[in-house]
Amino acid sequence: MALYQLLRLFLLWACLPHFCCPEIMFRRTPVPQQRISDAHVPRSDGKILHRQKRGWMWNQFFLLEEYTGSDYQYVGKLHSDQDKGDGSLKYILSGDGAGTLFIIDEKTGDIHATRRIDREEKAFYTLRAQAINRRTLRPVEPESEFVIKIHDINDNEPTFPEEIYTASVPEMSVVGTSVVQVAATDADDPSYGNSARVIYSILQGQPYFSVEPETGIIRTALPNMNRENREQYQVVIQAKDMGGQMGGLSGTTTVNITLTDVNDNPPRFPQNTIHLRVLESSPVGTAVGSVKANDADIGKNAEVEYRIIDGDGTDMFDIITEKDTQEGIITVKKPLDYESRRLYTLKVEAENTHVDPRFYYLGPFKDTTVVKISIEDVDEPPVFSRSSYLFEVHEDIEVGTIIGTVMARDPDSTASPIRFSLDRHTDLDRIFNIHSGNGSLYTSKPLDRELSQWHNLTVIAAEINNPKETTRVAVFVRILDVNDNAPQFAVFYDTFVCENARPGQLFYQENSIAIFIVKLKMEQMD
Numbered sequence: 001m002a003l004y005q006l007l008r009l010f011l012l013w014a015c016l017p018h019f020c021c022p023e024i025m026f027r028r029t030p031v032p033q034q035r036i037s038d039a040h041v042p043r044s045d046g047k048i049l050h051r052q053k054r055g056w057m058w059n060q061f062f063l064l065e066e067y068t069g070s071d072y073q074y075v076g077k078l079h080s081d082q083d084k085g086d087g088s089l090k091y092i093l094s095g096d097g098a099g100t101l102f103i104i105d106e107k108t109g110d111i112h113a114t115r116r117i118d119r120e121e122k123a124f125y126t127l128r129a130q131a132i133n134r135r136t137l138r139p140v141e142p143e144s145e146f147v148i149k150i151h152d153i154n155d156n157e158p159t160f161p162e163e164i165y166t167a168s169v170p171e172m173s174v175v176g177t178s179v180v181q182v183a184a185t186d187a188d189d190p191s192y193g194n195s196a197r198v199i200y201s202i203l204q205g206q207p208y209f210s211v212e213p214e215t216g217i218i219r220t221a222l223p224n225m226n227r228e229n230r231e232q233y234q235v236v237i238q239a240k241d242m243g244g245q246m247g248g249l250s251g252t253t254t255v256n257i258t259l260t261d262v263n264d265n266p267p268r269f270p271q272n273t274i275h276l277r278v279l280e281s282s283p284v285g286t287a288v289g290s291v292k293a294n295d296a297d298i299g300k301n302a303e304v305e306y307r308i309i310d311g312d313g314t315d316m317f318d319i320i321t322e323k324d325t326q327e328g329i330i331t332v333k334k335p336l337d338y339e340s341r342r343l344y345t346l347k348v349e350a351e352n353t354h355v356d357p358r359f360y361y362l363g364p365f366k367d368t369t370v371v372k373i374s375i376e377d378v379d380e381p382p383v384f385s386r387s388s389y390l391f392e393v394h395e396d397i398e399v400g401t402i403i404g405t406v407m408a409r410d411p412d413s414t415a416s417p418i419r420f421s422l423d424r425h426t427d428l429d430r431i432f433n434i435h436s437g438n439g440s441l442y443t444s445k446p447l448d449r450e451l452s453q454w455h456n457l458t459v460i461a462a463e464i465n466n467p468k469e470t471t472r473v474a475v476f477v478r479i480l481d482v483n484d485n486a487p488q489f490a491v492f493y494d495t496f497v498c499e500n501a502r503p504g505q506l507f508y509q510e511n512s513i514a515i516f517i518v519k520l521k522m523e524q525m526d
Contacts, residue, residue: 061111062149062151063075063151065116065118065119065120066116066153067116072103072112072114074110074111075112075113077109077111078091078093078104078109078111078129079109082140087134088135091106091107091130091131092130092132093128095125095145096122096126096127097127102125102148111148119150120156122150123149125148127146127148128145129143151192154188154193154247154248156188156241157241157249157250157251158186158241158250158251159184159186160182160184160237160251160252160253161183162253164254164255167180167258168258168260169260170259170260171259171260171261172224174220175221177219178217178218178219179220179257180217180257182200182216183216184200184216184239184251194241194242195242197243199213199239200213200214200239201213201240201244203237204234205236205257208222208233208235209221216237218235226264227261227262228296230259232256233257236254238250238251239251239253261301263301263359264297264356265295266295266366267294267295269291269293269369271369272369273371273372274289274370275371275372276373277289277376278376279336280336280377281336284334286332287329287331288330288331289330290329291306291319291328291330291369292325292326292327293367301356303323303354304321304351304352306348307348308346308347308349309347309368310347311347311370312345315334316332317330317332317333317344317373318333319346330373337375338375339412339413343373343375344373345371346370346371346372346373348368348370349366350367350368352365352366377413379469381469382409382410382461382462382463382471383410384461391403391404391478393447393477394447394479394480394481394482395449395450395479395484396447399443399444399446403432403441403443404441404475405438405440405441406439406459406473408461410463416464416466418439420439420459421434421462422434423457423458427457429445430445431455432477439459441457441459441475449482454476455476455477456475456476457475457476458473
């Protein structure tokens with residue numbers, strides 16, 4: 001209670017005319033009102049004006065908020081110069097809170113507040129006062145307004161609208177880069193003292209970040225902060241009123257700051273040389289293997305493009321960038337042959353696709369590695385000397401005559417011997433046969449062009465060491481004609497001729513051959 005009264009006296013002292021605030025000086029200056037009376041004021045035209053003077057006497061009133069005393073808090077006193085102290089006047093109060101929050105002693109004019117008042121709820125109250133004659137109930141003073149202003153005390157701490165803020169700033173930012181601004185509000189009176197003057201300070205987050213005391217702007221405080229070393233930071237900001245002085249109230253908030261990625265790291269291959277293997281039988285487009293350059297950045301800053309820039313295998317292999325995995329997939333570009341070449345060398349480059357010009361000084365954002373590809377042998381099937389064979393033979397050859405020879409070899413380095421055979425589904429009548437060792441085809445039955453002009457055979461070549469490895473080839477045999485058939489009449493002819501027919505006379509016509517024969521017979525009859 002004593003502390004409260006002492007504070008109240010200090011505030012009242014601050015409001016005296018010698019205080020620096022003119023508004024407060026004016027409001028604390030007593031404004032005595034003269035009693036209503038007649039005064040004769042001459043005018044320039046000779047007429048007399050009657051001017052009334054008011055007799056109210058009181059000060060404008062001030063009241064400290066948050067009064068904690070047990071008694072009613074004294075506000076001030078209303079007084080009229082018509083009051084002789086004999087109790088003949090009655091003071092009446094009306095307006096904001098009259099009769100409930102504020103009460104008046106109708107005899108003395110003393111005003112009291114009945115309960116504690118919070119300035120943040122209402123900063124001032126407008127009331128009206130009147131003095132009347134108790135006996136006649138007539139006003140001796142006209143009703144007039146006055147104000148009770150609530151003086152602020154520092155009873156509200158600064159508060160932040162958010163308990164936790166989330167912010168981000170690019171890594172490698174220069175010192176002083178703005179991250180985010182936080183702002184606290186104080187419900188106290190900003191126009192009175194320093195109760196609502198907020199100063200910001202950083203409680204947690206040094207030496208990485210700082211805060212501007214007046215604005216609450218958080219800035220970077222260390223150069224070249226690297227996301228790859230640390231990504232998340234938690235900063236605690238304090239807002240303190242009374243200009244940050246001792247005794248002020250404070251509030252805090254937490255700011256979670258994330259360093260966002262920039263492209264400050266080039267891709268790097270984990271090995272200088274990579275070894276891969278592929279079967280020689282792999283078709284074009286087959287994936288041989290993959291290479292990958294690691295990039296410490298994330299997102300688009302880690303995207304790379306792979307290309308083959310040198311080597312003796314540039315014509316035989318290609319590389320495709322797999323966007324999802326950020327790998328380079330090496331594929332077969334042309335057919336491979338173990339017997340022709342067993343090892344290829346490629347120089348593969350990985351380069352960032354999104355380069356930040358600010359970090360060119362760090363060097364080229366690419367890397368290279370050597371890829372050695374070994375071609376592995378597979379047991380390949382025999383290979384015929386031709387894609388197909390055509391043999392021509394006369395129909396009158398003897399059985400067992402060789403009509404032609406097919407040739408095949410094992411393309412592998414082992415050069416396995418070859419065994420030949422006929423696919424009997426293409427020679428159901430078993431007219432032909434083949435020597436299994438040398439691929440010579442010969443007849444096993446007589447040929448007749450008049451029965452069949454063409455024979456379409458299939459010859460099978462198989463490795464002796466691996467009979468499962470086989471190859472088939474088509475053999476076309478054309479039968480050539482020989483003159484091995486005499487003319488024949490299609491039917492028997494029976495006709496008559498007169499005995500007196502002249503030689504050379506046409507008596508029947510079937511075809512030129514028949515006429516010729518008849519003529520011969522006629523000549524023979526003669």
